Amino acid sequence: MKDYTAKDIRNIGVFGHGGEGKTTLTEAMLFNAGLIDRLGKVENGNTTTDYDPEEIARGISINVALAPLEWKNTKINVIDAPGFFDFYGEVTAAMTLADSALIVVSAVSGPVVGAEKAMAMCEKAHKARMIVINQLDRENANFEKVMGEINAKFGPSVVPVQLPIIEGGAFKGYVDVVHMTAKLFDGKGEKEVAIPSTMESKAQTYYEKLAEAAAEVDEELMEKYLETFELSREELLKGLSFGVQTGAITPVACVSAAQNIGVATLLDAIVNYLPSADLAKAPNAKSVKTGEDVVVKQDGKFAAQVVKTTFDQFGKYSIVKVYRGTLDISVPLYNANAEKAEKPTAPAMMRGKKTYPIEKLCAGDIGVVPKLQYTSTGDTLCDASDPIVFDEIEFPKPAISLAVTAKKQGEDDKVISGLNRITEEDPTIRIEKNAETGDVLIQGLGEMHIEVVCGKLKNKNNVEAQLSDPRIPYRETIHTMAEAEGKHKKQSGGSGQYGVVQMRFEPAPEGVEYEFVNAIVGGVVPREFIPAVEKGLKEALVRGVLAGYPMVGIKATLYDGKYHPVDSKEVAFKSAARLAYKAACVKANPTLIEPIYRYEIFVPSDYVGAISGDLSSRRGRMLGMNPVDGGTVVVAEAPLSEMFKYATDLRSMTQSRGSFTSEFVRYEDVPANIAKKIIESAKKEEEEEE
Numbered sequence: 055m056k057d058y059t060a061k062d063i064r065n066i067g068v069f070g071h072g073g074e075g076k077t078t079l080t081e082a083m084l085f086n087a088g089l090i091d092r093l094g095k096v097e098n099g100n101t102t103t104d105y106d107p108e109e110i111a112r113g114i115s116i117n118v119a120l121a122p123l124e125w126k127n128t129k130i131n132v133i134d135a136p137g138f139f140d141f142y143g144e145v146t147a148a149m150t151l152a153d154s155a156l157i158v159v160s161a162v163s164g165p166v167v168g169a170e171k172a173m174a175m176c177e178k179a180h181k182a183r184m185i186v187i188n189q190l191d192r193e194n195a196n197f198e199k200v201m202g203e204i205n206a207k208f209g210p211s212v213v214p215v216q217l218p219i220i221e222g223g224a225f226k227g228y229v230d231v232v233h234m235t236a237k238l239f240d241g242k243g244e245k246e247v248a249i250p251s252t253m254e255s256k257a258q259t260y261y262e263k264l265a266e267a268a269a270e271v272d273e274e275l276m277e278k279y280l281e282t283f284e285l286s287r288e289e290l291l292k293g294l295s296f297g298v299q300t301g302a303i304t305p306v307a308c309v310s311a312a313q314n315i316g317v318a319t320l321l322d323a324i325v326n327y328l329p330s331a332d333l334a335k336a337p338n339a340k341s342v343k344t345g346e347d348v349v350v351k352q353d354g355k356f357a358a359q360v361v362k363t364t365f366d367q368f369g370k371y372s373i374v375k376v377y378r379g380t381l382d383i384s385v386p387l388y389n390a391n392a393e394k395a396e397k398p399t400a401p402a403m404m405r406g407k408k409t410y411p412i413e414k415l416c417a418g419d420i421g422v423v424p425k426l427q428y429t430s431t432g433d434t435l436c437d438a439s440d441p442i443v444f445d446e447i448e449f450p451k452p453a454i455s456l457a458v459t460a461k462k463q464g465e466d467d468k469v470i471s472g473l474n475r476i477t478e479e480d481p482t483i484r485i486e487k488n489a490e491t492g493d494v495l496i497q498g499l500g501e502m503h504i505e506v507v508c509g510k511l512k513n514k515n516n517v518e519a520q521l522s523d524p525r526i527p528y529r530e531t532i533h534t535m536a537e538a539e540g541k542h543k544k545q546s547g548g549s550g551q552y553g554v555v556q557m558r559f560e561p562a563p564e565g566v567e568y569e570f571v572n573a574i575v576g577g578v579v580p581r582e583f584i585p586a587v588e589k590g591l592k593e594a595l596v597r598g599v600l601a602g603y604p605m606v607g608i609k610a611t612l613y614d615g616k617y618h619p620v621d622s623k624e625v626a627f628k629s630a631a632r633l634a635y636k637a638a639c640v641k642a643n644p645t646l647i648e649p650i651y652r653y654e655i656f657v658p659s660d661y662v663g664a665i666s667g668d669l670s671s672r673r674g675r676m677l678g679m680n681p682v683d684g685g686t687v688v689v690a691e692a693p694l695s696e697m698f699k700y701a702t703d704l705r706s707m708t709q710s711r712g713s714f715t716s717e718f719v720r721y722e723d724v725p726a727n728i729a730k731k732i733i734e735s736a737k738k739e740e741e742e743e744e
Contacts, residue, residue, distance in 0.1 A: 055122070055403065055410075058129040060332035060352055060418030064324055065131045065375075067152030069145065069175075071168025072114055072137030074158045075188040077101050079311035080121050080134040086318045087123035087130075089405070093314060102406035103134040108509045116506055118144040118151070118362055120373065120404045120420065125321045131420045137168050139710050140500035143449050143482030147362045147431075149175050150447055151375050151420055153334040154182035156324075161187050161195035161308075164203040167710045173208055173304075174684070182298050182329050184305050186320060190218050190225040191310035201306065213264050214306040215294075215323065216316070217257060219250060225310050228319065229257045231264055232290065239315050268293025271302045291326075299329040331418025336377040339434075342390050342441035350444075352417035354378045355437035356385045359444045360423075363431045363478050365514070366407065370478075371422045372429055373404065374415070377444070379437065381423070382414040388438035392428040395438060399423055431481050449481045451715065452497035453701035456504050457525070458485075459494070461518035470494065472515035476507055483507055490604060491525040501702050526695045527649060528732065529721055530598030531607040532642035535560035540634030542626045553626030555579065555587055556614035557634040559642055562607050568595065571611040579615035583627045587612055590628030594635040600644050600729075601736035606721070607647075610635070646729040647721040649694045652677075655704065655714040658685040664707055672696035673725075685711075691719060 068076045081101045084090050094101035099110035103119035114136070121132040135148035149155075157172045159165050169185075176183045187200055197218050204212050219227040219236065227238035229249050234257065237244040249257055268290050269279035275293045279285060285293065297303030307323055309316035336350035337359065350357060356379035360372045374381075387396040401421045402409040415421040429435065434444045460469045470485065473496060477483045483504075484497040498504040508519045537558045544551040562569045570588045579587070591610055598605040615630075653674075657665055659681070665688050666676060674692030697716070704712040724732065 055124060055129070055412070057414065057416070058419070059416055061330045062127065063129045063131065063331040063418050064328055065133065065151060065153040065331055065334070065418070065420060066324055066328065067133040067135055067148045067155045068158060069135050069148070069155050069168070069172035070137055070158035071166045074137065074160045074163070074168065075311045076137060076158045077104050077115050077134055079156070079158060079186065079188060079309065079317070080132050082311045082314045082317040083130075083132055083321060084121055084123055085314060086321060087125055089123055105407040106510070107513045108506050111509070112506075114138055116141055116144070117364070118148045119406060122403055122405055122420070126325055128325045129419075130321070130324060133420075138502065139705060140498070140503035140506070142499060143480055145175075146447065146449050149179060149181070150361045151373070152181065153331055154328040155184070157183055157185045158188050159185055159200060159204065161190045161197055161200055162192050164200045165207055170207065170711070177301065180301060182301055184298070184307060184323065184328060185212060187306060187308045188311050190220075190308055191313045191315065195225070197308060204306065208304065210263070211267055211302060212304040212306060213267050214260050214308070215264070215327075216306070216308050216319070217253065217260060218308045219253065225313070225315055228308055228316060229253055231257060231260045232294065233287070234261060237319070244319070264294065265290055267303050268297055271297040271300065295327060298327045299333060334418065336444070338445045339442045342443060348442050350378050350442065352378055355440040356381050357434065357436040357440075357442055357444075358415075359447075360429055360431055360433045360435065361447065365475070365479060369425050371402075371404065371409065371424050372426050373420070373422050374435060375420050376415050376417050378417055380414050380416045381421075386438045388436055388441055389426075389429050389433050390436055390441045390443045391433040394428040396426050396428060396435070399425065430478060450499055452482060452484055453499055453714065454501060454504070454699065455495045455497045455524055456501075456521045457493040457523065458496045458508070458519050458521055461520045465517050468515065468517040469511065469519045472511045472517055473507070473519070476510055480507070488524070488527060490527040493524050495524055496521075499701065500705070501699070523698060528601070528603040528724070529606045529647050530600050530603050530644055531605065531647055532559060532561060532639055532644050534643040536638040536642035538634045538637035538641070540630035540632065540637065542629040542633065544626070545621075550618075550621035551623055551626040552618040552621040553583065553623070553630040554616035555612055555627065555630045555634050557631070557638060558611040558613060559635070559638040560609050562609040566609075567606045568592075569609040571609065573611050573613040574615065578617070579612065579627070580617055580622070583617065583622065583624060584612070586624035586627040587631045590631035591635055593628070594632040598644065599636055599639045600646055601733045602740065603646065603736075605639065608639075646724040646732060648724045649718055650691050650720050650722050651694050651697065651716045652719045653688075653690050653692060653697070653714050653716050655688040655690065655712060656682070656685055657688065657708050657712040661708045661712065662686050662688060665712070668703070668707060693722075
C-alpha cells in the first residue's frame with residue numbers, strides 16, 4: 055500500500071446492532087478493493103475481521119478489528135465494531151479510532167437499539183455518519199418502511215442518496231438520487247439505465263428533500279433555494295458534503311453485503327461524502343512540561359494515542375491513532391503517561407489478524423506498534439522532545455461481577471495471571487479479590503462478556519476457569535448491650551494458664567466499626583495483659599456468632615477480671631476475651647446485615663413503570679426520578695444480593711436501552727426470613743467443611 059496523507063485517508067467505523075451484517079459489509083468492501091479473492095461468511099468462521107476463536111465459535115463480533123483498503127486513490131481504514139452490548143468497550147475503541155461512521159440497519163428489522171446507540175455516540179462525539187440499509191436481498195426487506203422508521207427516530211435530516219430498485223421481489227439496482235440516474239447490477243458490475251417510470255416521482259421527491267437538507271446548512275444556498283426552490287448539481291454536492299461533515303445531514307445508502315450488491319457504490323460514497331482525516335479534531339491534550347492545554351495540529355512532532363492493545367503468538371501490538379506528525383523507526387518514542395522511553399520501532403498495518411510492516415504512519419492514520427514494553431491502552435506515545443498527554447479514553451465501567459476459580463485444583467495462579475493479561479486487552483474487565491469473602495471477582499459488562507473472557511483464557515493460556523455467583527459480604531452486628539465473663543484456666547502439669555475477664559458489649563456509635571475501652575481500675579487485670587485481651591477480641595470479631603460473618607459496629611469494654619501471679623499469660627487472656635465475646639454477643643440481639651447500594655438507572659421514560667416494579671421485587675427503595683435528555687434517571691437503593699445480575703435483567707427489560715451506575719452506601723439489617731435462610735446455609739457449609 056502506498057503512502058497517503060491525511061486528506062486522502064478516511065477512518066470509517068462500522069457500527070450497529072448485532073446481526074445486521076457489519077462484518078459481512080466489511081468483508082464485501084475488502085473484496086471489492088481486491089484484497090481477498092472470495093467473500094468469507096460469518097457462519098463459516100472465515101471472515102477477515104472475525105478471527106478470534108470465540109468469535110468463530112459464537113458467530114458474532116467480539117473485538118474491534120481493522121481492515122484498511124485502497125479505493126480510488128484513497129486509503130479507507132475500515133474499523134469493524136461489535137454489535138452486542140456486552141462488548142461496548144470495543145465499540146468505544148472503534149468510535150475513538152473512527153472519524154465518521156457507517157451505521158448499518160437491516161432492511162428487515164429496521165433501526166433497532168444498536169443503531170440508536172451508534173447515532174447517539176456519533177452526536178456526542180460530533181462525528182459524521184452515514185446509514186447503510188443492508189440485507190435488501192432478504193425476504194420481507196422493506197426499504198420504504200425502514201426509511202420511515204429511521205426518519206421517525208432520527209428526524210428529517212436523514213435523507214437517502216440512493217433508492218433501491220426492486221423487481222420481482224429481488225434487489226436489482228438503485229437510483230442515484232444525487233445525480234438522478236439509475237444503475238442495474240448485471241452480475242459483473244453496474245450499468246447505467248433510465249430511472250424506472252414507476253420510481254420517477256419517488257426519486258424526485260427524495261431529490262427535493264436532499265436539496266432542502268443541503269440548503270439548510272449554508273446561508274448562501276438557503277437564500278438561493280428560497281428564491282428558486284432548486285440548486286445546481288455542484289451546489290447540491292457542496293451543501294451535502296458540508297452537511298455530512300458537520301453532522302447536519304445523514305445520508306442513507308442501500309446495499310446487500312452478502313450478495314455484494316451496491317458495496318462498490320458505497321465505497322464511492324465514503325470517498326465523496328465522508329470527511330477526510332485532515333478535518334478530524336484531536337482529543338484534548340496537555341503539555342507534560344507546562345501542564346497547560348495544547349491544541350494538537352497535525353503538523354509537528356509525532357504524537358499518538360494507544361486505543362487498543364492486542365496479543366497473539368508473536369507478542370503484543372498497540373493499535374494507535376496518530377494525531378500529530380509522522381511515526382517511523384527514527385522517532386524516539388516516549389510514553390508520556392508512564393514517563394518512560396520505548397525502543398524505537400517500525401510501525402505496521404493490521405488487517406484482521408495479519409500485520410504488514412510499513413515505513414511510516416502519518417497524522418490522521420491508524421496502525422500498530424509492536425512489542426512496546428511499558429505502554430497500555432489509553433497511553434500517549436510522542437516524540438520525547440515535545441511530550442504531551444491526551445485525555446483518557448472513557449471506557450464503559452463494569453456492571454456485573456462473578457466469582458472465578460480454576461477448574462483444576464492447583465491452577466488458580468495460572469487463571470489469575472492469564473486474566474490479568476486479558477485486562478491489558480480489555481479495559482472494561484477488572485480482576486480483584488474481595489478481602490472479606492476471599493472471592494476472586496471478575497467484573498465485566500455482562501455475563502456473555504465474562505464468559506468470552508474465560509473462553510479466551512482457555513484458548514490463549516490453556517487453562518480453564520469456572521464462574522459462580524459471588525458470596526455476599528454480609529456482616530453481623532448487635533443491637534443491645536450484654537455482659538459476660540470469659541475464663542480460661544488450664545492446668546496440666548508444670549506452668550499453667552489462667553485469665554479471667556469481665557466484658558461489656560454494646561452497639562458502637564454510628565460509623566464506628568469497632569471500639570475497645572479499657573476500664574480496668576486497681577490492676578485487677580495487669581496492664582501488660584490488656585493488649586492480649588484486645589488482640590483476642592479482634593481475632594474473634596472476624597467470625598460472628600450467627601453465620602460466621604465479620605462482626606462490626608461493636609463497642610467492647612473491659613471492666614473487670616482476675617489474674618494469677620504465676621499462671622497468667624497473654625494466651626490465657628486472649629482466649630478469655632474470645633469466650634466473653636461469644637457469650638455476650640449471643641445475648642445482645644445479634645443481627646445479620648447486608649450491603650446496600652445506590653443505583654442511578656437511565657432508561658427511556660416509557661420503561662420507568664417496569665423498572666419501579668422490578669426494583670420493588672428486589673427489595674429496592676425508590677429515591678427519585680430525574681428527567682434527562684432521552685429518558686429518565688431512576689435513583690434507588692437496593693441490597694447488593696438482589697442486584698448481581700441486574701445488568702443482564704435491565705437489558706432484557708428495556709431492549710438494551712437501559713444502563714446504570716452503582717455505589718456502596720451502607721449496611722442494613724437483613725429481613726428475618728431471609729437472614730434465617732442465610733444462617734442455615736452458612737451452618738450447613740461449615741458442617742460440610744468439617
